[in-house]
Amino acid sequence: MSVCRSVILLLLFLLAPFSSAQAELAPLVEVVQPEQRLVRDELVTFGSLRSDESTLIRPEVEGRVAALHFQEGMAVKGGALLVSLDDSIARAELAQARANLDLAEKSFQRAQLLFKRGASNAQALDEAQSQQQAARASLALAQARLDKTLIRAPYDGVLGLRQVSVGDYLSAGDNIVNLEVLDPLKVDFRVPQKAVSQVRLQQRIELSLDAYPNERFQGEIIALNPRLDEVGRSQAIRAQVANRDQRLKPGQFVKVSVILAERPQALLIPEEAIMPMGQQLMINLLVAGKVERRVIRIGQRLNGWAEVVEGLQGGETVISAGWQKVVPGREVRSVPRGQGA
The missing domain is CATH 1.10.287 (Helix Hairpins)
Structure with missing residues (x-):
């Protein structure tokens, strides 16, 4: 029994230096530099595209269709002859x-x-x-x-699908073909009552739609309805968007982002670096090899990143992972984010 006790004491004596060194080893954390990116405050709603001008070509007098001078879907100039009546x-x-x-x-x-x-x-x-x-x-x-008896296009545009044929007898006001102005297009949408004060004329908007998932189309607000809808308590707004390549079509459903504010040099940090403490949000910084804790205020959250609007100047080193095992003033070892803490 005394021999066993001697062996145990000998092992403890030999392992003591390794245990103390391990206890004194500084914690390992992951660190990251705040990124500077463009951040926008946006008001997101939905709307529909409309032709800048749209009309149905109709005869003003009755008569039989003697000739059609257009093809469906073709672009025409204002004053171009479309239909001849007998x-x-x-x-x-x-x-x-x-x-x-x-x-x-x-x-x-x-x-x-x-x-x-x-x-x-x-x-x-x-x-x-x-x-x-x-x-x-x-x-x-x-x-x-x-x-x-000669029916002409009232302005430049693109014709739709015709609804008559040569030989048809038309009464005054019968539909012949629709004519659309496709560049630019109008965008009609609504904003809720609480957001009315944030919207103004010539404000920038961006459109996105399912047909072009990775693109955003630029436009601007051109008209505000001065009267709010009494049922939905919303304001009707009309914007205009360029459509030179005519990829956008009237009637499409679009997501509208009204640009309220832009911050080109906003500071962003990973969300996992933020430490909630009661009503405050804090982050841990690495300053001269030691931990420093700082209170911050955040703004927008963007795909796992948070905008810091107060508490950072830029250039600091932020502890993004492993902050749970550190205390202010203590030395730590660091590796870049994503390399394991």
Whole structure:
């Protein structure tokens, strides 16, 4: 029994230096430098794309479709001829109106001659003049009806799908084809009542949509409805976005981010470096090989990173992992973040 006790005492004596060295070994922590990135305060909502201008091409007079001068989906210039209606009746009415005007002018000339000679009275002259003016108005009306048998594009745009064919008989107001202005596009969206004070004219927005998951399209606010919706207590807002390549389409559902503020040089640290203590948030810094604890205030959280708005100046070394086993003022060993603490 005494031999066993002697052996145990000998082993404890031999292992004592290793145990004390291990106890005195400084803790190992992971450290990281705060990153400087662009951080934005955004108001996120949803909206729909609309054409900058949109109209349905319709005839103003009835008639049979004589010819179509466009193809579906084509771009057209303002004033381009799109549809010709049968104009045979309109031309006949124009010829009749011209003949009636010619007769009325001759009658007025004769009435003037007779009045000068005293062979007619003023009433006959007035009636002849009135008939001349009525004939001129009839000619102008017939010419306008003839002109309206040629249906033209009101402005530059892209045509949609036609709803008529050659030979169809159209009444005034029947739909022929839609015409859209696709560059730029309008974006209609709403913001809640509490955010109305944060939105203003010419404020930047960014759009994202499922069709282009890795892209954001830039635009700006062009109009604010001065009256809020009484049911939803929201404000209707209209923005404009460039669409030169026409990849965006009217009617698409989009996510709208209204840019409220930007901080190009914001300081960000990993979220795991933050130590909650009651109502405060703290971080551990490595200063001259020792731990220093500091209170911070954070702003935005972005994919595992937190923006530090108070408590850091930039250039500090932050303990991101292993801070649970350190105390302020104690020396520690450090490795870069991700290399294991």
